[in-house]
Amino acid sequence: MARARGANAGLAAVFESTYGVPPASGYRKLPFVSANLGEEQSLIESDLLGFGREPQQPAYDVINNEGDVVVPVDQRNIGFWLRGLMGPPTSAAVVAASGSIVFSAQPANSSTITLNGIAWTFVSSAPSGNESQIGANLAATLTNLVTALNASAVSQIAAATYAQTGGTTLTITHDTIGAAGNAYTLATQAASNGTPSGATLAGGANSHTFVSGAQSLPSMAIEMQLPDVPFFGMTYGARVNRFQVQAQRSGLLSATINLIAQGESVATSTQAGTPTSLVLDRFSQFQGEVKRNGVALGNIVSAELAYSNNLERVEVIRSDGRIADADPGIIAATGTITTRFSDTTLVDQATNRTPCELAFGWTAGPSASLTWTLHRVFLPRGDRQIQGPGGIQIPFAFQSARDPTLNQTATCVLINDVASY
Secondary structure (H helix, E strand, O other): OOOOOHHHOEEEEEEOOOOOOOOOOOOEEOOOOEEOOOOEEEEEOOOOOOOOOOOOOOEEEEEEEEEEEEEEOEOOOHHHHHHHHHOOOEEEEEEEEEEEEEEOOOOOOOOEEEEOOEEEEEEOOOOOOOEEEOOOOHHHHHHHHHHHHHHOOOHHHHOEEEEEEOOOEEEEEEEEEOHHHHHOEEEEOHHHOEEEOOOEOEOOEEEEEEEOOOOOOOOEEEEEEEOOOOEEEEEEEEEEEEEEEEEOOOOEOEEEEEEEEOEEEEEOOOOOOOOEOOOOOEOEHHHEEEEEOOEEOOOEEEEEEEEEOOOEEEOOOOOOOOOOEEEOOOOEEEEEEEEEOOOOHHHHHHHHOOOEEEEEEEEOOOOOEEEEEEEEEEOOOOOOEOOOOOOOEEEEEEEEOOEOOOOEOEEEEEEEOOOOO
């Protein structure tokens, strides 16, 4: 007998075009740590009298589908959940792709390197077309190569700018910022004595800016897959109610996504087709930082950030016992920061009742980062926890409000190599 195991479980999701109607295609396979989605229907104990001490059969109550999905905070897939939480982002190119070819020695006559699909040949004399001359030494050869490449009218070559670094390296930077430059390919012949930095240029990135306060939020269809049984539960009409993440010095970085859905349909085979997937690169806790008014806070022991849409279930009378929808309420951007007591900066702010800007971020380089910014944060006066001879800590359970200039409470910026969400 087959038994369902978490190791073989899967999660596939897509945004719905019509609330409560799962699309036939377009699903994305998403990584997750745990999940408890699915319909629940409680029993109501009978209140009938007159039948002695034996109980009468219970009645069925309404159907609910609400639960949490714990997901890794990664460079790409987290954008799917952020779209569900805050609505579609504004995306823009921010970083150009780049790469290099390092030469260990002079390239041989007639050897080639391949740039963006175009073979470029080194010749000992009379170069023409997609060729450059081998010089008296490697540095001179690369000077000739850079000059010829930058002057080329071939569109594939002209898409980038070329430079020589250290007399041994050809540096390539795509002329168009954004993730599109990551498709520029690199290859070398052994006789060229060149080693590319990778199969393609890398590091081209886009920024995706999510802002608080959207009047309407997208709904999702989410299939929980247990192929061992087999059991495939398609949750539909799912809206993201709450996003919660905890920052600390070490450990795995995960977020808890709370969802409120309309219902679930069950099948013995997948209803999600063949989902696409993105490469998983998880942010680490050690890459995190908390800033106050743009300046890093150096004595934060731990922090928790929560953003809630305070969804209101539309509980109407229906023959199927399900909700009609879940409407967004007043958002809440709250959390806690716990700090070692080393100065009175936060205490003074709480005492003076003045707001500040708090930013929670994780960075894996210029082409991969996630930054939550709460624009107007109020701190309560916290107690000083003296619990022994060790360090003294102060917790601050903060609340955020709309910034009157920006007209928003929070902004979340995700930088990665994904084109759009």
